Amino acid sequence: MKTLSLILGAGLLLSTFANAEANLPDRQTELPAHAKAASSEYLVPRDLATIPDSEFGNKVKLGYSLFVNSQPMRGQYVGNEQNCANCHMQAGMKANSAPLWGAFMAYPAYRKKNDKVNTYAERIQGCFKYSMNGVAPAVDSPELVALTAYSYWLAMGGLLDKYDMQSTPIPEMSDTVVQLGGKADSFVLPEKIAAALPVEQRNKLAGRGYPKLAKSAETPSIERGEIVYKQTCASCHGAEGQGLKQDGVQSFPPLWGKDSFNWGAGMHRVNTAAYFIYENMPLGKSIQLSNQEAWDVAAFMNSHERPQDPRFTGDLKANQEQYHNHQGYYGKSVNGKVLGEHAFPVKAVD
Structure with a gap:
């Protein structure tokens, strides 16, 4: 049965990652990819040195630390020798390398892999299950809270600077709102950014994901x-x-x-x-x-x-x-x- 429940606000409880993909056919014959943007005007996150010394800032710092070195979670959530940054270059900031700022702004979103609308937190849980060959942290775990906070910080800082709001501090949103992702109704952008980047355009930021490569002339050998x-x-x-x-x-x-x-x-x-x-x-x-x-x-x-x-x-x-x-x-x-x-x-x- 398809689960297409809409996420209406921060007051809704986030569900923990479930094995919802059981018995589902593989309809995701090709992972989402896109032509490389002709423009090089990619989002540029703020310097890490600007992360505030606050409760929110500490979550962001922990998220950065776990992202570039995921091995402290080995044995609990991570079951291999991988770090998140192995597949998302430059600590998740590099355009055209599945940057976190692009992924954050694309969720909540329906995924064929588990046939449901996923929050951003649930998307990260899937990474633990497959890419990290491990176990998904609970939604309210410090680790998952930190990773979503870091993703949000990269995205929001980049957007503020792109739209000439460099002096505006990054708003410290609640864990619940941040874990939903940048397309949630409860995720409020400054009016200037919201006008330029409506919800239906947020999953199309230039540099998101891995650019689609033309098919090879010969069958891969x-x-x-x-x-x-x-x-x-x-x-x-x-x-x-x-x-x-x-x-x-x-x-x-x-x-x-x-x-x-x-x-x-x-x-x-x-x-x-x-x-x-x-x-x-x-x-x-x-x-x-x-x-x-x-x-x-x-x-x-x-x-x-x-x-x-x-x-x-x-x-x-x-x-x-x-x-x-x-x-x-x-x-x-x-x-x-x-x-x-x-x-x-x-x-x-x-």
Whole structure:
């Protein structure tokens, strides 16, 4: 049954993340992507040094800290060696790298993945379940409150400055309002910004998400992708895709294996990975690979075993047919092995 309940205000209680996607078909054949904006007038968040020394500011600071280093949540909410900033470059500020300011302003929104209207907090909970191979924090947990506060701070500061309101402090809204997201009825923007950015336009900020990459001239090749990986990616992510550690701390993330994102995460889709890689890799350079190379190396990266899809109930073929009708290798044979048959555990904890 579709749940399309509208979120009418801050007085409504936010529901905790539920396994609402059980028994849902995979209708999200391609994650939301868009053509890259011709304009470079992207939102620019305020300097981190301007975060206030207040109760609200402390939430924002904690959110920033957890975003760039998510490992303090390992064993409780995080089950792998990933940090939020691995997929959202420059601490979630970089345009065309799924910036937090763009995501915040796009919610509440309906998502095909769990067939319901999601608040912004629920969207982040999904990241914990899939990308972090972990367990979603409760809506009122300090961690989730902090991550939503940080996202709001990036978005609101960027909007105020964009619309020539640089001297206006970022309003300190309630946790409940912030967790709904920038499209909620209870989320009130200054009149000048609201007039220029009506609700129906807030999910279309330039630089939101990963820009859609044109299809490759040739079918993505795992074999060609391995060559690209060895030449371009292995120096940071290791010859075996397990990333690099320094003094026991993961400095570059694993791309497959037990400590990577699981088979339910959006990044295991070849098209999503290609979009991200082309725009953002190699780290600090970006747009160094050709279109074909990005598709090929995305195929190679995602042709390896990783933690199981959390929606798996014991029947690999049924799970593949229900949730994986897209560009990916889950349930398919690669080098004589069916991926997913020997997946690593979900919600792995130390």
